[in-house]
Each structure stands twice: as C-alpha cells, then as structure tokens.
Amino acid sequence: MITLEPWTPEDEDWTIELWQNRECRYEWGFDLPLRPTEQREWLNEVLAYPQSAPVFLVVASEPGIRLGIAMLDTIDWHNRSGRVRVTLVPTTLERIDRLVGSLQHVVREAFETLNLYRLWAVTSDDQPDHHDALMAVGFQQEARRRRAHYLNGSYHDELSWSLLRPEWPPAQDD
Amino acid sequence: MTFYPAPEQPLWHNEHIYFAAIEAADEQRLANWFSDRAVMEHNVPMVLAPMSTTEAAQRLVKRQMLANQWTWIVVERESHERIGQVSLQILSNEARVARVSILIGSAAYRGRGYGRAALGLMLKFGFRELDLQRIELNVMATNTAAIRTYTGLGFRDEGRLRQAIYRNGERVDWRQMGLLRSEWEAQG
Numbered sequence: 001m002i003t004l005e006p007w008t009p010e011d012e013d014w015t016i017e018l019w020q021n022r023e024c025r026y027e028w029g030f031d032l033p034l035r036p037t038e039q040r041e042w043l044n045e046v047l048a049y050p051q052s053a054p055v056f057l058v059v060a061s062e063p064g065i066r067l068g069i070a071m072l073d074t075i076d077w078h079n080r081s082g083r084v085r086v087t088l089v090p091t092t093l094e095r096i097d098r099l100v101g102s103l104q105h106v107v108r109e110a111f112e113t114l115n116l117y118r119l120w121a122v123t124s125d126d127q128p129d130h131h132d133a134l135m136a137v138g139f140q141q142e143a144r145r146r147r148a149h150y151l152n153g154s155y156h157d158e159l160s161w162s163l164l165r166p167e168w169p170p171a172q173d174d
Numbered sequence: 175m176t177f178y179p180a181p182e183q184p185l186w187h188n189e190h191i192y193f194a195a196i197e198a199a200d201e202q203r204l205a206n207w208f209s210d211r212a213v214m215e216h217n218v219p220m221v222l223a224p225m226s227t228t229e230a231a232q233r234l235v236k237r238q239m240l241a242n243q244w245t246w247i248v249v250e251r252e253s254h255e256r257i258g259q260v261s262l263q264i265l266s267n268e269a270r271v272a273r274v275s276i277l278i279g280s281a282a283y284r285g286r287g288y289g290r291a292a293l294g295l296m297l298k299f300g301f302r303e304l305d306l307q308r309i310e311l312n313v314m315a316t317n318t319a320a321i322r323t324y325t326g327l328g329f330r331d332e333g334r335l336r337q338a339i340y341r342n343g344e345r346v347d348w349r350q351m352g353l354l355r356s357e358w359e360a361q362g
Contacts, residue, residue: 030266078221079340118337143333143350147308150269162336
C-alpha cells in the first residue's frame with residue numbers, strides 16, 4: 001500500500017540525495033539540474049509557488065519508510081493541465097505496483113482537488129517500468145520527440161503521455 | 175519607422191529577409207503584434223490578452239536574460255520593413271536540441287512566404303552555426319497553414335498533445351513537430 005505525505009523542509013537533504021542517484025535523476029526528468037546546489041535552487045523555486053506545485057513524498061504503509069518522491073508541477077491554470085512525475089529509490093520492491101500506486105494518488109489529487117483537465121508525463125524510450133505504470137493508470141502515449149535526449153553516449157527518444165479527466169478512472173477489466 | 179543603417183550584408187539573410195537585433199523602438203511594434211488576434215489566436219497557448227508597450231519591454235528584457243536563446247526581428251530585405259519575430263531556444267545543450275518559434279506580425283506580409291523564408295533561415299542558423307542536431311516546434315492543430323509550411327520545410331509530425339489548449343471555448347490539440355539535422359541536410 002502506498003500513501004502520500006506532504007513534503008517538508010526536513011526532507012530536503014534526503015530529496016537531494018535521491019536526485020543525486022543517476023537513475024533517479026534520469027527518472028525524474030532531464031530538466032532537473034545535475035549539481036546538488038542547482039537542484040536545491042530548482043526545488044526552492046518550485047516550492048516558492050506552492051499553489052502550482054504540490055509536492056508529495058511517497059511513503060510505504062510502514063511508518064517512516066520513504067520510498068520516493070511524487071510531484072505535480074508545471075501547472076497551467078489557463079489550460080488546466082499539469083505535469084506528473086515520480087521517482088522511487090532504486091531498490092524499491094514491487095516497483096511497478098508502487099509506481100502505479102503513487103501515480104494514482106497524484107492523479108486523484110490533480111483531478112478531484114485541483115480540478116485539472118489534462119495531466120501529462122514524459123519518459124525516455126528506455127523506461128519500460130514507467131510506461132507500464134502510466135498505462136496501468138490510464139495514460140495514453142501521444143507523441144515521440146525523436147532523439148531529444150542524450151545519455152550514456154547515445155540519443156534517446158522522449159515519449160509524451162497524457163490522461164484527460166473524462167478518461168479517469170479507467171474502466172476496470174473483469 | 176526605418177532603422178539605420180541597415181547592414182550591407184546582414185549576418186543572416188536570404189533573398190527575401192534578414193534578421194536584425196531587437197531595438198527599444200521595436201517595443202511598441204511587438205506590443206501591437208502580441209495584441210492582434212490574427213497573430214495570436216492560432217499561435218500561442220497562453221491567455222489572449224492585450225499587451226502594453228511596458229509589458230512587451232519587460233518580456234523582452236526577461237527573454238534576453240535567458241541563456242541559450244536567440245530572438246530577432248525579421249526584416250523584409252527590399253523595404254527594410256520590420257515584419258515579424260523569430261526565436262530559437264536551446265532545450266538541451268547535451269542533446270543539441272532547440273525549439274523554434276516565429277510570427278509574422280505585419281498583416282501585409284502574411285501568407286506571402288515570409289514566414290517560411292524566416293524559418294528556413296533560422297534552421298540554417300541552428301544547424302550550421304549552433305551545431306544543433308534537432309529543432310522542434312509546437313503548433314495548434316487548427317493552424318493548418320502553418321502546419322503546411324512546417325511540413326514543406328521538412329518537419330515531421332511527432333504526435334499530438336491531446337486537448338492541451340483551451341481556445342474559443344474548445345479544447346485544441348497541440349501538435350509536436352521535429353526536424354533532425356540529418357533530415358534537413360538530406361534536403362540539399
């Protein structure tokens with residue numbers, strides 16, 4: 001079981017440490033700066049606009065166990081859209097299930113509290129866990145930015161995903 | 175208003191247009207363009223709202239403080255009329271990716287190929303001067319004339335950001351288009 005808890009300033013060091021993990025930074029997105037000092041600045045800029053960027057910690061049901069960070073950011077109130085992103089510590093067990101659980105919480109918050117209409121996410125073409133998790137929550141792939149990222153000596157495509165309010169919650173299979 | 179002196183051989187030019195730096199005297203012109211429904215309605219995802227000269231100036235200062243972006247005025251070559259704005263913003267230094275945007279603000283010059291000429295010149299600047307490997311843009315799905323122009327320049331449709339824009343009481347798709355350097359070079 002996954003629950004989300006509000007991010008607090010006490011979580012900052014832990015967050016930066018998580019983002020310093022190469023895999024987690026990659027998962028979080030290529031717009032995240034590389035250096036810890038720049039990551040702190042980026043985080044503080046996001047937090048300076050609390051209405052536009054609810055930040056949650058993803059925690060397991062066991063008290064005090066932090067599994068990762070989920071965020072809703074880049075909220076565009078005019079078009080009623082926002083970006084969803086999640087990263088979990090690399091050793092997380094039942095990874096896809098927990099990604100799905102985290103995403104479901106953020107999506108519910110976005111639609112039912114903030115009354116957004118469109119949620120979007122981006123992934124690299126080599127993140128199958130995220131693709132499975134996004135599809136499980138109902139996201140549809142809608143665009144592929146060819147050769148948009150460069151990592152480990154090669155180019156990767158970036159995939160765009162979205163979930164619209166009328167599409168959620170997805171119909172349950174029998 | 176004519177700006178003097180126009181360079182004899184502008185740094186970036188073709189037979190139709192050349193690029194010039196934005197001057198303080200452009201602020202009123204830009205404010206007018208950004209307040210013109212014909213210019214903005216099918217081009218921008220933001221709220222359509224009249225822009226003052228002061229706001230246009232602030233926007234320019236803000237933009238010019240951004241690293242890795244080039245915003246210029248498009249000038250018609252014969253008359254030296256300042257007819258539009260073109261912009262290139264680096265999105266990823268390591269991947270060599272940038273986003274291009276263009277508007278032809280002067281009504282007399284719309285639909286006459288100046289947008290295509292300016293965009294084509296910006297692609298040359300991006301690939302030949304900045305060593306980019308990918309240039310991309312977004313366009314509202316309702317802007318069929320622009321899509322034709324972009325396709326004609328070699329941009330490929332990479333998908334649709336579904337219902338991403340709210341305009342005139344409806345939700346409109348935001349098309350994603352991209353052009354790789356190898357594709358641009360293959361055009362000869």
